[in-house]
Amino acid sequence: MAESEGGQPNQTSGQTPDPPSAVLSAIVAFGMWGTLPIYWKLVQRFGSDVVVLQRLVWTVVWVLPLLAITKNWRAWVEAMKTPALLRAHGLSAALLTVNWSLFIWANQHGHIVEASLGYFLNPLLNVAIGRVLLGENISRWRIVSIVLAAAGVLLQVILVGRLPWIALALALTFAAYGLARRKSPLGSLTGLAMESVIVLPLALGGLVWIASESRPLAATGSAGDWFLMFLAGACTAAPLLTFAHAARHLRFSTLGLLQFIAPTGQFLIGALMYKEPVTLGVMVSFACIWAGVAVFCVEAALGRKKEGAKT
Template sequence: MRLIEIDLSSQYLNFACCVLTFTFITPETNIVQNNEQKLGVVNAIAAYLMWGLAPIYFKTLESVNADEIMVHRVVWSSVLLLLFVFATARIRAVISTLVQPGVLIKLTISACFLGFNWFLFIWAVNNDHILDASLGYYINPLFNVALGMVFLNERLRKWQLVAVLLAVIGVLIQVVTLGELPIISLALAGSFAIYGLIRKKLQVNSIAGLLIESSVMLPIALLYWLWFVNSSTSNMAENSLSLNLLFVFAGIVTTAPLLCFTAAAKRLTLSTVGFFQYIGPSIMFVLATFYYDEPLEPSKLVTFGFIWLALVIYSADSMKTYRKLKV
């Protein structure tokens, strides 16, 4: 099983590097609209495929503590994003953001939610809770709808309300049958939804903002690495080349799908991009159930059923509304 996981991780590395290269070299001007939309679809699919396959990477490091993996995720993401910013001449966007104290405070807050989400996902995968992570990212779009209603004064359409209520029922079924809330799922969905809400209200370049958020986490990660990480793998000079490459690859696992998502968002409407978002948790569900043999209790399956039904209704309503607006 270990050999298979390492082989899959290698394939994931090759795929992510190819997509990352594609994102760097994709032309953004002088392309006909049809080709732009095709490129947007390719980038959207690539982003959600990589998010869905991310557990394979983290499983190859399950012998390493989640906090140590998190350190590498922050460090190498920061390095890769900095290189990308200079390579694509976005440094002015970073500087213009750094001179706005109010924006920096909000990015610091969003960095806290993002960091929590990153760490919890690593912990969930390496402690055999991929199904919970999958459920969390299925719930996330419905969390977004609920937060929009509460904080952005967005009114829920009738079928959106039905979808949210079905999701709530699905969670309550798990509470009644198992006697506990799906904490991991709700925490992943909630933290990413709140992060998205904060970023939505900030007029900041997406890549520049992500670099600043990573930079906020970087000093903490480095200090933690130097003073608190005390394991057989904490000193990279003593590690094998393959292990160090896996650590560095944490930066690609984190940033490559985000860069592809950004490229997709530039070329497609957000409602169109939204229809691809279920690729990620669906892949996680398949991996957890059929590859990593995580137990799927009947109550949890019922919860998934309610969430899936809610998402079908939500997606159908979104498509119907989008077509009306397009006409």
């Protein structure tokens, strides 16, 4: 679920068209997330564990100044003093760290296509969670989209011969992260800053341990390699800021349609740029999932038209 900086869901009225700047912000955010596999491949020689830990540290370095720039610093300081928020974001920080770790590992070990499957599944899984855990009403067409996605996963098990565990783990951890974030009133940037600071001691401890094993923290240790690691924080903060602007001003349905830019980019990069194998079985299973996504998108678009017709 998209959030405004104040932490409340975007309630943009059907009377107001989507601002072009907000649409562009969403495209930029999802476009950056969709091309991130290129960066993770670029720093593959560093080692997945080092990259994950460095990302956690550099995210703090990038995000804390952004709090001041966006005038969210005071809200973050107050949140850090609130035990209930610390507990809520402790859980979401753990889920986000697991998700990041698996995504980076998958990108660096030839599983970009399967990782993209997880983010195609995620919006559909969110709908299922809303129905089962939150008691939300969903339309018959969204039920159809979920069934098609489930059929795609089952077909992958049958035709490819294995469970797409990377995709399922990414979808589940990110959906669980979204569910955990519902318990907090904090916006995207403030929440990420809180989560980053919570896991910072773990990240620093991990880097100290790696250094004690005489492993390099930045490959050759050159200025260029350290700069690459510094960019890990930007890869986290930049799309988040543009997404936050989009989430404040776009309809849910528009944001829902645009979010599929990211996994589409990941799939194309994995299949075309890095030549990951895409067998007939994989394509058949993806076809079912893409059909589910298409039903989801059409239903969302039609729902927006009906909303506009009523106003």
